[in-house]
Amino acid sequence: MTEQAFSLRPLMEKDAQRMVEMMHDAQTTQYLQIGGPGYTLDTALGFICMSSDESKNLHRAVVDEADVYQGSVSLKHIDHEKKEAEYAISMHPQAQGKGAAKAASAAILELAWSLGLERVYLNVLQRN
DSSP states (O other), X not given: OOOOOOEEEEOOGGGHXXXXXHHTOHHHHTTOSSOSTTOOHHHHHHHHHHTTOOSSOEEEEEEOTTOOEEEEEEEEEEETTTTEEEEEXXXXXXXXXXXXXXXXXXXXXXXXXXXXXOEEEOOOOTTO
């Protein structure tokens, strides 16, 4: 079985519909503080627009070889003085179990190190 290739790129408007699908999936969002029926196309488009400001956060789309959105991975609350950032990831249900999250995590960590960050941390809800 050939492993699928995944890569990161900036979020684009064309990702919005699959973002909404992902955020409406109860299993995907059960441990997230966002998502659910209130997450709309306008919410996704607003997030995509906001993601162009990379002063404190880097949000990337995880895409397959056909450039189809598979999820998002982020470095949040980037603090260049402390040389740290928070890691976040969410994957579309159709991407789960295919190695996309593993590839995205490795790529975002490489990006963190290239920015001179020395610590990337993860906050997890207690019930997770």
